[in-house]
Amino acid sequence: MVSPAFSSPPLIFAKAFPFHLAFRRWETEIVHLGDVLARICPELSLGSSLKEHFRIERPNVPLEFDAIREQSRSIFLLESLHSKMLLKGQMVVAENQEVIFFLGSPWIADLADLAPLGLTINDFALHDRVVDLLFLLQAQKTALADAKKLTDKLTKQRAQLRSALKEAEQAANAMAQTQQLKKTLQELQQTQAQLIQSAKMSSLGELVAGVAHEINNPVNFILGNLDCARDNIQQLLKLIELYQKYNPDPESEILAYRDEIEFEFLDQDLPKLCSSMRVGADRIRNIVVSLRNFSRLDEAEMKFVNIHEGLDSTLLILQNRLTENKGRPEIEVIKEYGELPLIECYPGQLNQVFLNLLGNAVDALESQKQEGSQIRIRTELLPAGDRARVLISDNGPGFSKEVGDRMFDPFFTTKPVGQGTGLGLSISYQIVVLKHQGLIRAIGVPGSGAEFCVEIPLRQKN
Known part of the structure; x- marks a missing residue:
C-alpha cells in the first residue's frame, strides 16, 4: 500500500476522499483504493491494471501514465468497463512522480441514481x-x-x-x-x-x-x-x-x-x-x-425518526434568541425528555411545528422582559403505547379564552402589524391533525403562561 503524499493524516484523507484510487507508472498498477469505491466496485483489486477496469471519457487522452500526468490539471471523467458508473474528479501526481491519485466521486444527477450503485448520501464526504x-x-x-x-x-x-x-x-x-x-x-x-x-x-x-x-x-x-x-x-x-x-x-x-x-x-x-x-x-x-x-x-416521504433530535436542532436554530440581549434576560430551556421510540412522520414538517411553537414562546417571553423566563419541553409516551406527546410551555403572559378560540384560524394574529402573519399555528394545525392524524391544543390563562400539547401516532395508518 502506498501512503498518500499529503500533509493530512491517512484517516482524514480516507474520509475526505472515499472514492479515491492510486496507480503507479508500471502497467498503471492500482496500489490504493478508497473504502467506498472498493465496496461498490468489488471487481477492483490491488495489483490489477487501471486499464482492466476503466476508460477515459474525457479529456481525450490515452490511459497511459505520462499522458495522464501531462493533463493532470484537467477534470477527468472515468467510465467503468463493468458497469454504467462514471467517476468525475482530478488527477494529482505524487511528489515522487511515480504515483498518481484520482480524487473524485460518482457523477450523480439525481437521488434516484444512488440506489442502483449501492450508495447513500452518507457515503459522500x-x-x-x-x-x-x-x-x-x-x-x-x-x-x-x-x-x-x-x-x-x-x-x-x-x-x-x-x-x-x-x-x-x-x-x-x-x-x-x-x-x-x-x-x-x-x-x-x-x-x-x-x-x-x-x-x-x-x-x-x-x-x-x-x-x-x-x-x-x-x-x-x-x-x-x-x-x-x-x-x-x-x-x-x-x-x-x-x-x-x-x-x-x-x-x-x-x-x-x-x-x-x-x-x-x-x-x-x-x-x-x-x-x-x-x-x-x-x-x-x-x-x-x-x-x-x-x-x-431530502426526506419528503414518511420516515422513522427520533423527534428529540428535531427538538434539539430547532433549539439550536433559536439559540441566538434564547441568550441575553437588548436588555432582555436569558431564557432558560428545561428539557424533560422521556423514553420514546422512533416515530413515523414527515421530519421536516414536524420540525416546522416545533419552530412555530417555540418561536411563539420566545416572542411571549420577550414581550414581558422579566427575570426567570423559562421554556419547558416535556416528552412522554401515552399509557396506551400508541402515541407520543410533546408539551411546550412557558411562564409568559398567557392568553385569553377569546384568543384561544381563534388561535388556529388562518391569518389570525395578536402580534403588531409587520411582526406576525397568522400562518404559523394554522400551518402547525394542518401538519399535526391533517397530515399526521394527531392532535394539537393550547391551554392558557392571562398572567399564568401558556402550554401547547402535540400528540402524534407512533405509526401512521395507510
Whole structure:
C-alpha cells in the first residue's frame, strides 16, 4: 500500500476522499483504493491494471501514465468497463512522480441514481459538492410538485367560490348558502397559507444547502490541519526543552527575549489554545449538521425518526434568541425528555411545528422582559403505547379564552402589524391533525403562561 503524499493524516484523507484510487507508472498498477469505491466496485483489486477496469471519457487522452500526468490539471471523467458508473474528479501526481491519485466521486444527477450503485448520501464526504447538488435538486423537485398541487387546488376552489357567490345571489335560502360560502372561503385561505409556506420552506432549503457548503469547506480545512499544528507545536516545545536541558546557561540576549515573550506562559497556553480552536471548529460543524437535520428537505416521504433530535436542532436554530440581549434576560430551556421510540412522520414538517411553537414562546417571553423566563419541553409516551406527546410551555403572559378560540384560524394574529402573519399555528394545525392524524391544543390563562400539547401516532395508518 502506498501512503498518500499529503500533509493530512491517512484517516482524514480516507474520509475526505472515499472514492479515491492510486496507480503507479508500471502497467498503471492500482496500489490504493478508497473504502467506498472498493465496496461498490468489488471487481477492483490491488495489483490489477487501471486499464482492466476503466476508460477515459474525457479529456481525450490515452490511459497511459505520462499522458495522464501531462493533463493532470484537467477534470477527468472515468467510465467503468463493468458497469454504467462514471467517476468525475482530478488527477494529482505524487511528489515522487511515480504515483498518481484520482480524487473524485460518482457523477450523480439525481437521488434516484444512488440506489442502483449501492450508495447513500452518507457515503459522500461532507465537503463534496455532489451532496449539496442532490439536496438542491430534491428541494426544487419537492417544492415544484407541492406548488403545482396547491395551485390546481387553489384554481378549483376559486371557481367553486365564484359559483357559490352566484348561487347565493339567486337562491332563496341565503343562510345555507352563506355557510357554504364561509366554508369555501376558509378552505381557500388554508390553501393560500400552504402555498406561501411551501415557497418559504423551498427558500429555506436552498439557504441551508448554500450555507452548509460555504461553511463546511473552511471548517474541514481547519479540522484537517489542527492536529498537525498541535503536533508541530508539541515538537517545537520539546525541542526548546532539550535546549534548556543541555544548555542551562544561555546568552543574556536569549534570556532577555525569553522573559519578554513570557515563555513559561506560552509553554502552557499553546496546547490549550489548540484545544479551544478544536472545540470551536467542532461547534461550527455541529451547527451545520443541525441546520441540515432541521430542514430535512431530502426526506419528503414518511420516515422513522427520533423527534428529540428535531427538538434539539430547532433549539439550536433559536439559540441566538434564547441568550441575553437588548436588555432582555436569558431564557432558560428545561428539557424533560422521556423514553420514546422512533416515530413515523414527515421530519421536516414536524420540525416546522416545533419552530412555530417555540418561536411563539420566545416572542411571549420577550414581550414581558422579566427575570426567570423559562421554556419547558416535556416528552412522554401515552399509557396506551400508541402515541407520543410533546408539551411546550412557558411562564409568559398567557392568553385569553377569546384568543384561544381563534388561535388556529388562518391569518389570525395578536402580534403588531409587520411582526406576525397568522400562518404559523394554522400551518402547525394542518401538519399535526391533517397530515399526521394527531392532535394539537393550547391551554392558557392571562398572567399564568401558556402550554401547547402535540400528540402524534407512533405509526401512521395507510
